Amino acid sequence: MDNIFEKEFTRDTIFLDRNLITPHYTPKVLPFRDAHIKQVTGILANTLKGQKADNIFIYGKTGTGKTSVTKHVMEQLLNFASGKNIPVLGNYVNCRNHNSKYRVLIKIAKDIYPEENFLGFSAAFVYEKIVDFARKGKQLVFVLDEIDKVKDLDELIYGLTRSNDELQTGGISIIGISNNLMFKDRLDPRTKSSLCEQELVFPPYNASELTEILQQRSTIAFKPGTVDVSAINVAAAIAAQESGDARTAVMLLLRAGEIADTKDSKIVNDVDVKKAKKIVEEEIIFNMVSTLPEQQQLVLYAIAKLSLEKKPMQKITGETEEGILFSGEIYDEYCKISKGLKETTISARWYRQYINELEMYGLIYSTTSGKGFKGQTRLIKLGFEAHKIKNLIERELAG
Ligand SMILES: Nc1ncnc2c1ncn2[C@@H]1O[C@H](COP(=O)(O)OP(=O)(O)OP(=O)(O)O)[C@@H](O)[C@H]1O
Ligand SMILES: [Mg+2]
Structure with missing residues (x-):
């Protein structure tokens, strides 16, 4: 008798590289975000000259490219700095997983001192270790993604920004990212003014922008000729109508591709996308609900x-x-x-x-x-x- 995995193992697929169309993948090219990329690049460029960059607060609805753009610019910054031996260090923290001041500080400290263990030490001690690192003349840039998830954020921001006053050389800059458009109102006025030295708003994508994003993505994620134009158009239209969210658009195409695969179809079309809609909608809601306080x-x-x-x-x-x-x-x-x-x-x-x-x-x-x-x-x-x-x-x- 055949092994039960035989069929799955030999199953033909329309994906060229399925990973490239999952939400975990950060695209290398980000159409319609040139202006945002340029703006963040301009602000962070100061760190290459040994100066602290302004703190940035980035906000906009879900799936508008905030994380992708920030990761992309940070990667470029760190590559450039290390190529030229400039002491700039970056750190990305997803506050969904590190949702308190202490957890954020521990995460950063662990990345800076990989050989040391900080668990059990006081927040003040961990904080000092981080500032010590900057004292050696380094510019540190901390990305705090989903920053609204940090419970004691006022204290965290106050601590990290205050450190700059006592630093002779080196500096600490923060990029805070949130899709909660009302979150700013919750902040202490002092936190607000230090975090929001620069503000960037990411608008939703419209249907034609989403169409182009999907077209581009489908050429690297799917085998040639396997994605019908109708699939892309419908996925873009649904996502534009719901929220202008590129993640929804990408997920629709991913799940539609899987639906096509399971019925051994050689092409993914609008019918598959419409079937995928329900699955994706649920996945997105579940994800949203599970991260609420x-x-x-x-x-x-x-x-x-x-x-x-x-x-x-x-x-x-x-x-x-x-x-x-x-x-x-x-x-x-x-x-x-x-x-x-x-x-x-x-x-x-x-x-x-x-x-x-x-x-x-x-x-x-x-x-x-x-x-x-x-x-x-x-x-x-x-x-x-x-x-x-x-x-x-x-x-x-x-x-
Ligand atoms: N301009 C773009 N070009 C190509 N793909 C994009 C673009 N913007 C977003 N995407 C896609 O949409 C997905 C979601 O984008 P991203 O994670 O950057 O959104 P976000 O604004 O951080 O959303 P959230 O607030 O939910 O965290 C990414 O994985 C990427 O595949
Ligand atoms: Mg994000």
Whole structure:
């Protein structure tokens, strides 16, 4: 009898190099981002002259190329510096995985001193070791990607930027990246002014830009002639309509390619992309939900739970609508859940901020009640299937 892997092993594929179309791959060419690349390059060039670069705050919606552009420019900077023996050192930290001041400092220190172990040492000690390194006349550039995930960010930024005052030679510059457009409001004014010495906004891509990005990518990721024009057009159109997000576009083509492969088709077309849409949408939502702060997950959980329990709402006009919730009842439900878990409950002001952010991520919709309801209140509706969101958060909280 054949081994069960035989068929998979010998299966023909339309991919030339599947890796090149996964979200982990940082493309070498980044069309439509020349101006952004130039701007970051201009700011960081100071480090090559032995001066501290301005700190940069980069923001824009998800999938607009913030990480790719920053990684690309940093790579070029470090290659150039090492080729010319200029003491510039860069460090990339994804704050999703290193989400506190202490964790960020440990990550940086470990990269700078690979042979030493810092776990267990105080934050002050680790911080001093990092500053020591700069004291030797080095320019350090720290990229803090997904910076909004750092719990005690004010302290981290204050510490890292303050060090420059005491450094005679050498310096520390920070590039902070976030897709949370409201995150700046949360910062202490002092942190805000030091982090945002320079600000860069990454706008969403439109359908024709996404089409070109996909065309370019498909030539390196797929075998020649295996991607139908209709596949690229539909993937670009879906991604442009949803969010202008290049990651969604790339993922659509990846999953569509896999769908084509499993049915041994020699070509990927628009039908495959439309099938891929559901899979990709779920992957993206799951990813988004799982990185929300825990209390925000609980707010979303309360919304999902109430959406499932609540009877359709009757308007004065006689119409009914399903899944419409009042902001106040969600907050009450959230408080109940949070207290049940013996967690510290967030204030109503923070709750409103969390609601604004959930809406920005497209996870919920909200409107003020206007006509048809008694009084004026904020109405909220979940953007996705309630039971899926509820199950997902239950798993997150258990894990
Ligand atoms: N200009 C571009 N050209 C080619 N591919 C791009 C471009 N911009 C983004 N991409 C693709 O989209 C994916 C997402 O981009 P990137 O990770 O840089 O987004 P981001 O802005 O950092 O998003 P997030 O806020 O979710 O972290 C990348 O892996 C890359 O494949
Ligand atoms: Mg990113």
